Amino acid sequence: MIALDAHGADGGLQVIAEGARRAGVPVRVYGPAGAAELGRLDVVDAPTAIGNDEEPVRAVRSREDTSIVRAARAVAAGEADGLVSAGSTGAALAASVLHVKRIRGVHRPAVAVLLPVPGRDILLLDAGANNEVRPEHLVQFAYMGSAFMEAVRGVDRPKVGLLSNGEEAGKGTPDVKEAHERLAAADSSSLNFAGNVEGSDLTGGELDVVVTDGFTGNVALKAIEGTSKAVVRAIREAVTSSPVSSVGGLLIRGRVGRLREEIDPNTVGGAILLGLRGVAVIAHGGSTPDGIANAVRLAQRAHDERMIERTQRALEAAGVLRSAPTGSFDSQ
């Protein structure tokens, strides 16, 4: 069963309720029990939400009755197989770290996103949890991303690249160079490391996982989303701008529609938090009901394919877990 946060979707409760109905897997909704939209669903009463403008850690600590905190606690208690929220990313992250908790020895959780580009799936992480990362964080991200692609997307020996401003090993910031050295030294049976990759490789179709810090990852993700939309929009405008090309446009509409679906973030479902002891998926605020349903299915699949255990095992086998106990919430 997936714990679904009723709050945060731009489309309101209606989108969440319809998404829950379409998901095809058991869902418990955390939201206002009396709301008519949620009528026939399994609802836990959690009428308040954490907004995008609140300081997430403080809000999560002080407001135990919010929907995201209750959903996270359900995952922590083993009552739910995972959580899905279309609300504040910061709140979902804070609630997950505080209640679901990190895998022992993981420095930082990462936000991982399947890029909305045509062709082969590429997982980008970190896409926004950590503005600044140390080399050891990037190394853990490589194993976390690889484990996700193996477990959830069925990719055999995922090819992992380290994002930099050049393909040569010596390119990048000092932290990227050090991460490169460590990853290049990894046992190739545990990590299929492809070396440094560039921004153009995010859409090149040769990689399965690309690792970077959360600042660069967030900028790259949004640049890719924005460019996809701008180019598709420009083509649509070009096509409808003359009678002849309008006829052409009608003839290609079906095919281009399928492409637009492929580059629509709703198709993927959302970002997944990696490095935690439970499954947490963050859906787009602008999700459609199908977007919510896809996010719920992604969370259920991550649970069913034992993503957490496989991630933990991969990190352990590689010897990249830190030895000091975790569990505290150090500066995000």
Added chain:
Amino acid sequence: MIALDAHGADGGLQVIAEGARRAGVPVRVYGPAGAAELGRLDVVDAPTAIGNDEEPVRAVRSREDTSIVRAARAVAAGEADGLVSAGSTGAALAASVLHVKRIRGVHRPAVAVLLPVPGRDILLLDAGANNEVRPEHLVQFAYMGSAFMEAVRGVDRPKVGLLSNGEEAGKGTPDVKEAHERLAAADSSSLNFAGNVEGSDLTGGELDVVVTDGFTGNVALKAIEGTSKAVVRAIREAVTSSPVSSVGGLLIRGRVGRLREEIDPNTVGGAILLGLRGVAVIAHGGSTPDGIANAVRLAQRAHDERMIERTQRALEAAGVLRSAPTGSFDSQ
């Protein structure tokens, strides 16, 4: 007259020679005087080049006879109005800093690029000169980019954004936050600062200049180029995959061709180095003859519109030049 480096284009001397002929402005080519391709052009004999695999600063210092060093010296001596090179970016940057030199008080030159996206022109800087920057560098970049858009593209009060992972002032790395504070405090008559912007704003058509560090800028630029190409390719494949949509594809070909030209880096001509005492344009290694010709025209235009003087005046008026003398080559 523009000094054009004959070396470095993937297409060889032929592309450079044809580009020089098409440019429509006086060009002097720095390359092997005996080469048949350069036959009827004004050629200064400089038969050797600095490769992409050489350490740029060392190579520029030790090899005075290379084409890029001779071109940079011609600009420094006032013999040429600017230089264009399709060779190693590092070598062009090092030769420019050592010979053309920085504007007095500029911390670091930046690589600025007009993004190959549909619609309104956006200048992104730094796109690769400086992996790590301090807040005072970002502040100078804002004025340098603004002066370029005013002088060379005729934009009135260019709207300048600071790239971050969220629009709120508190978002970003500590350096980005500090740069935001300083830019927000700037006199709005000298800088039209739009605040923090996100990766999606790079293609959103609302801005004229976006400022960031060279690592993030390089990743974003290449992600945008890669996504444009991937989406256009996917549409072409979708269109040619059935007889009906193929007919549609024929009908829209003219309009989509114009769009493809708009997102082709050759249309822009190249990246321009800002913060120097002379004009330097770096063309794509993969430039076509028209790409080279556009780069030459861009360089000539920057000179004719007195970009350098206007940049210097803007930086001075804003009080953001550093007081210590420059001219030395500190760590790039």
